[in-house]
Amino acid sequence: MESQIELIYEEIRGRENAKLIHFIGDLDATNVETVLEKVINLFNDGVVKLVVDFKQLRYVNSTGLGILLHFSKSAKEKGGCFKIANINENVYEIIEIIGAASLLEIYDDLDEAVAAVD
């Protein structure tokens, strides 16, 4: 059975082409394609400034991390951003081990991440 993941979207007041996405569940090889499709649809609609809240993201594996890097790169190429906030310490350790901490824009606090959106 696929791992459960839910994406909840919120507008970011005062910012154009921007959205806040809450990730809830586990991100792994069984559901990356679903998540990829949803985020690509946002990019195609011109929403290129994304803040993602990982407070309720329990788990991520290397495949999930791969698409996060992909989102970050694609958003920047389109003149936007991909900012991550509220990562739990287990998930952060995985990001750090992979060497992706320096490639992603990571914030401790969600408000701080939202405020950093142009």
Next chain:
Amino acid sequence: MSSTFKIDIEELSSIPGVVIVRFQGSLESETIGAIEKIFTRVQMGDSVFAVADMGSVNLISSAALGELMGARKRLIELGGDLVLAGVILEIRTKLNLMGASKIFKIFNDVRSAINAYKWETGKKSEQVELTFPSNLKMVPAVRQLISRVARQKGYGNRDSFRIETIVDEICNNAIEHGLNDSNLNIGIKVDIDPDKIEIDVTNISDPEKIFSLKTHLKPEEHLEIQNDERRGRGLMLIKMLTDELTFNISEQGTVVHVKKVREE
């Protein structure tokens, strides 16, 4: 002292080193003297691993909890421990609020506490072995099962999470690099003891992929990360999270063996 309060000790002749301290009633501040006295008796004896049977306790004051923490500290200094068993929900909630559940190991009942003691001191390993269809959708259930086994055996949250990641990455690799046939099975064998966990994952190799698989597993690969790579970091993650990693690749199948030492 509260009239409802009672305390007594039971030495277990069948399990040397373990003593059960049975509490009954309300552990209020007036009971501190009795609690101190009973644990002084425990410390003077041969048994330094104490199980506090809290099944008949209906109230615990901060002062009494402090006395139990002191007793635990003294027993730990003697190489033992004080664990709690059978705590009712109301008191468990209070222990959580007071942060005591992070200090004491809490078991559902005395038997579970004694089993945990025997497991920790016996140094015997236990095995879990299962097979599952070669399908990525099966992996979440498998990785969560192995992680839960580790947690149930006393491994901490961080270790259990790392074990979940290791199992996930190895199984995903076994499926992606194995023969593309969901009628075939992936085998996983876990050997866990209080100090370490060893995991073997076996698949049926795809003969056409053996060469690329051997290249993929070269140690000098995967040292650098590219921002636009979407895949291929699983092996690096496994290497970083384990203490030992070996491969046995043949036409018959690939066996990946990992060892991870318990850290907490």
